[in-house]
Amino acid sequence: MDVLLNEEEQMLKNLAREFLEKECPPDLARAMEADERGYPPALWRKLAELGWLGLALPETYGGQGLPLVYLGHIFEELGRAIAPVPIHSTMTAALAIARDGSEAMRREILPAVARGDMVLTWAFTEGDPRFLPQSVQLQAADRGDYFLVSGAKMFVDNFNVAQKCLVACRTAPGSSGAEGISLLLVDTQSPGISATQLSTLAKDKQFQVVFQGVRVPKSNLVGKQGQGWPVAERMLDQATALLCAQMVGATRKDAEMAIEYAKNRVAFGRPIGAFQSIQHLCADMIIWVDGGQLLTYEALWRMDQGLPASIEVSQAKAFCNDRCEAVVRSSQVIHGGIGFMVEFNLHLWFRRVSAWTMRLGTSFEHRARIANGLLDQPGHVRLGESMYQLSPSR
Amino acid sequence: MDFGFTPQQEALKQEVRQFIAENVTQEVIAELESAEEGGRGPNYRGLLLKAGERGWVGMSWPKEYGGQGGSRLNQYIVEEEFSRVGVSVGGAGSGAPAILAAGTEEQKRYFLPRIMRGEAVFALGFTEPQAGADLAGLQCRAVRDGDEFVVNGQKIFTTAAHYATHLYLMARTDPEVPKHKGISIFLVPMDTPGITVRPLWTIQNDPPAPIGTTYGQRRTNEVFLEDVHVPVSCMLGEENSGWYVGALGLNLDRVGASRYLLSVRRDEDIINWVKDNQFGGFSPGQDPAVRDRLAELWIEAQVCRLMTMRSMSLVERGSKFSYEGSAEKVFSPEHGVRTTETITQVLGPYAQLMNGSLGAIEDGLFAHNVMGSFQSGINHGSVQVMRDQVARRGLGMPRG
Numbered sequence: 001m002d003v004l005l006n007e008e009e010q011m012l013k014n015l016a017r018e019f020l021e022k023e024c025p026p027d028l029a030r031a032m033e034a035d036e037r038g039y040p041p042a043l044w045r046k047l048a049e050l051g052w053l054g055l056a057l058p059e060t061y062g063g064q065g066l067p068l069v070y071l072g073h074i075f076e077e078l079g080r081a082i083a084p085v086p087i088h089s090t091m092t093a094a095l096a097i098a099r100d101g102s103e104a105m106r107r108e109i110l111p112a113v114a115r116g117d118m119v120l121t122w123a124f125t126e127g128d129p130r131f132l133p134q135s136v137q138l139q140a141a142d143r144g145d146y147f148l149v150s151g152a153k154m155f156v157d158n159f160n161v162a163q164k165c166l167v168a169c170r171t172a173p174g175s176s177g178a179e180g181i182s183l184l185l186v187d188t189q190s191p192g193i194s195a196t197q198l199s200t201l202a203k204d205k206q207f208q209v210v211f212q213g214v215r216v217p218k219s220n221l222v223g224k225q226g227q228g229w230p231v232a233e234r235m236l237d238q239a240t241a242l243l244c245a246q247m248v249g250a251t252r253k254d255a256e257m258a259i260e261y262a263k264n265r266v267a268f269g270r271p272i273g274a275f276q277s278i279q280h281l282c283a284d285m286i287i288w289v290d291g292g293q294l295l296t297y298e299a300l301w302r303m304d305q306g307l308p309a310s311i312e313v314s315q316a317k318a319f320c321n322d323r324c325e326a327v328v329r330s331s332q333v334i335h336g337g338i339g340f341m342v343e344f345n346l347h348l349w350f351r352r353v354s355a356w357t358m359r360l361g362t363s364f365e366h367r368a369r370i371a372n373g374l375l376d377q378p379g380h381v382r383l384g385e386s387m388y389q390l391s392p393s394r
Numbered sequence: 395m396d397f398g399f400t401p402q403q404e405a406l407k408q409e410v411r412q413f414i415a416e417n418v419t420q421e422v423i424a425e426l427e428s429a430e431e432g433g434r435g436p437n438y439r440g441l442l443l444k445a446g447e448r449g450w451v452g453m454s455w456p457k458e459y460g461g462q463g464g465s466r467l468n469q470y471i472v473e474e475e476f477s478r479v480g481v482s483v484g485g486a487g488s489g490a491p492a493i494l495a496a497g498t499e500e501q502k503r504y505f506l507p508r509i510m511r512g513e514a515v516f517a518l519g520f521t522e523p524q525a526g527a528d529l530a531g532l533q534c535r536a537v538r539d540g541d542e543f544v545v546n547g548q549k550i551f552t553t554a555a556h557y558a559t560h561l562y563l564m565a566r567t568d569p570e571v572p573k574h575k576g577i578s579i580f581l582v583p584m585d586t587p588g589i590t591v592r593p594l595w596t597i598q599n600d601p602p603a604p605i606g607t608t609y610g611q612r613r614t615n616e617v618f619l620e621d622v623h624v625p626v627s628c629m630l631g632e633e634n635s636g637w638y639v640g641a642l643g644l645n646l647d648r649v650g651a652s653r654y655l656l657s658v659r660r661d662e663d664i665i666n667w668v669k670d671n672q673f674g675g676f677s678p679g680q681d682p683a684v685r686d687r688l689a690e691l692w693i694e695a696q697v698c699r700l701m702t703m704r705s706m707s708l709v710e711r712g713s714k715f716s717y718e719g720s721a722e723k724v725f726s727p728e729h730g731v732r733t734t735e736t737i738t739q740v741l742g743p744y745a746q747l748m749n750g751s752l753g754a755i756e757d758g759l760f761a762h763n764v765m766g767s768f769q770s771g772i773n774h775g776s777v778q779v780m781r782d783q784v785a786r787r788g789l790g791m792p793r794g
């Protein structure tokens with residue numbers, strides 16, 4: 001037990017911060033909001049050269065095989081810099097392929113991702129925004145050696161620049177729950193696909209993607225046919241934990257800007273940061289970010305150990321949803337009117353963190369998962385002990 | 395980063411649990427529940443000796459003073475298990491951390507083995523009627539007279555003073571300098587002439603708070619000091635450095651197992667209670683609003699745990715605290731209050747029933763908790779003062 005960073009982790013984090021401070025100023029995030037691609041390919045290439053894109057991918061496929069905790073540090077720093085790169089969607093799909101994809105698929109996709117030659121994304125949500133098996137309704141009719149996919153997905157990240165998209169669908173007609181779900185790796189250029197960009201709070205690139213009789217070869221299955229739910233669940237848990245790391249990084253930076261501002265902005269003859277009400281708000285902001293950070297890394301660490309982590313992931317996301325939002329809103333309040341102005345940078349963080357709280361599971365949804373673990377399993381809970389093996393009741 | 399315990403540490407945990415199941419007897423519990431003995435009776439001391447034989451008391455203290463020279467984390471593991479049954483095994487609150495950090499060789503050799511055996515017990519003589527949160531404003535005077543100091547003044551809320559062997563006394567030794575710079579600490583035997591102890595009863599005394607209640611303290615005291623002669627050798631740390639020595643002890647006291655458990659025990663209790671029980675066919679654990687709230691509290695409890703582990707990691711590495719101890723001392727007690735107040739709304743009218751009453755739940759524990767849970771956010775550094783420290787020390791914000 002040592003919840004502080006070890007030397008190697010600290011070094012990685014410092015390097016990441018230095019690099020991003022130099023190569024990724026807030027102006028870049030601002031510019032990319034209006035850019036058609038939404039990310040600068042030159043920066044993407046540099047991330048590949050630094051080894052970040054293959055950091056947690058297996059060494060056999062061009063990666064470095066480092067723990068997810070390390071990737072978490074990178075995501076935290078990318079969040080801090082609100083780096084406009086499609087790394088979250090790419091890693092989400094790549095890690096799922098690394099774990100559950102076929103050998104041929106791994107060989108094709110993973111080295112290309114690590115080299116920076118391939119952007120990936122994934123598609124889960126349709127109408128019902130909850131991350132439940134019944135939310136998946138997209139039909140993929142079994143036609144022997146291929147599937148015919150029809151339906152629509154929402155909130156698909158970076159679809160405009162992704163070469164492949166990992167799609168959750170139903171390959172068993174009439175199935176409803178976890179049974180009959182499959183994950184297919186779909187070429188984004190396949191005939192029958194059309195995409196419409198959504199206009200979002202974070203001005204990021206999200207799409208509605210419509211599939212009209214899209215042919216997907218059976219060899220593109222990730223995991224077994226009809227047994228894709230656990231694959232999807234693991235993918236979503238990892239994606240959620242990495243998003244939390246990104247939120248924590250962005251939120252801490254946002255809080256630091258407010259603290260700095262409070263030290264300099266004078267009102268009633270003194271810096272506003274000398275008022276106890278502002279100090280206490282700032283103290284809470286830092287306490288909350290710290291809390292979110294600790295929860296996030298515990299979840300990532302458990303995944304690295306091969307331990308069940310879905311409850312820890314939900315703990316992190318529900319806490320980050322509520323508290324990170326409270327922090328960035330408080331930063332806005334501390335900045336008074338200026339933070340509301342488009343030319344001032346603070347809103348770049350505010351809008352992103354807010355939007356991230358709405359993605360990959362609401363607080364209610366995650367708490368429902370936790371409540372299930374707490375209340376619906378036999379046995380007693382005890383803090384500090386895993387909820388996956390409850391102790392017998394008194 | 396490493397969020398796990400080693401197999402050896404897991405085994406230690408199991409061993410301690412086993413020991414507790416076998417050795418924390420009804421007699422020990424009766425002593426712990428007695429307001430007069432405050433849990434320092436013969437059975438309790440016997441238990442402490444036995445635990446000491448296993449090497450579980452003062453585990454992280456150096457060997458030359460009777461400790462094991464072991465890791466602070468192992469000590470934490472042992473402490474958490476014992477704290478759950480209300481037994482202190484020489485961690486926070488014992489006075490030992492400050493003596494180890496600032497004591498003379500002689501003091502260490504005298505006190506540490508005695509603390510281990512339960513023969514030296516400290517009462518914390520910090521607070522005065524006019525100096526609480528603003529502790530540095532204390533007025534109790536210690537005037538040098540040859541090899542002695544002569545102490546005059548009054549302390550309040552001096553818990554344990556009625557059974558303690560020593561007073562861990564903060565007094566003013568130089569009134570001419572700024573208030574933080576004229577304070578010293580003394581380890582004063584309670585049987586020194588001139589010390590009078592008067593009881594102050596808390597709202598948790600009648601009916602008596604069950605073990606484990608937050609704050610769960612039935613009695614505290616006022617202590618009057620009149621011409622108390624204290625040898626210079628009783629001073630802990632340098633003369634006029636008492637503020638810093640005291641702060642060091644407090645910082646170590648703010649973190650650790652007993653503080654943590656004070657804030658989070660009720661989370662376990664209410665969840666396990668609703669799992670096992672219902673009210674005439676109504677099961678609060680199936681109410682979606684209750685479920686959502688309990689999950690939220692559970693998440694907060696994890697944050698309390700992880701902040702405790704962060705403090706342990708810092709101590710284990712020998713690093714200094716910046717704001718981390720204070721942060722924990724804000725988040726955890728306030729969480730404890732949120733849980734306590736949620737429980738009242740989960741149990742409704744049943745939550746008001748005290749021990750002894752028809753229909754009391756968990757022996758009135760939850761009702762007692764309503765009275766005490768907020769106390770944890772007042773003493774040992776109030777949450778307001780702790781937030782000041784996070785902001786000023788941690789974030790470098792200016793003084794008002």
Ligand SMILES: Cc1cc2nc3c(=O)[nH]c(=O)nc-3n(C[C@H](O)[C@H](O)[C@H](O)COP(=O)(O)OP(=O)(O)OC[C@H]3O[C@@H](n4cnc5c(N)ncnc54)[C@H](O)[C@@H]3O)c2cc1C
Nearest residue numbers: 518519520521526527528551552553611772773774776778
């Ligand atoms: C059951 C119990 C046991 C105790 N045991 C001991 C013991 O063993 N030894 C001992 O020495 N003391 C003990 N105490 C005392 C405890 O530490 C004090 O109560 C505490 O320090 C607060 O002091 P006070 O009661 O004088 O409140 P005050 O200092 O008068 O504070 C009242 C309120 O004002 C707030 N406040 C004060 N200053 C500020 C500020 N600058 N900004 C904003 N708000 C502020 C406080 O946070 C608090 O909410 C005990 C208290 C209790 C209730």
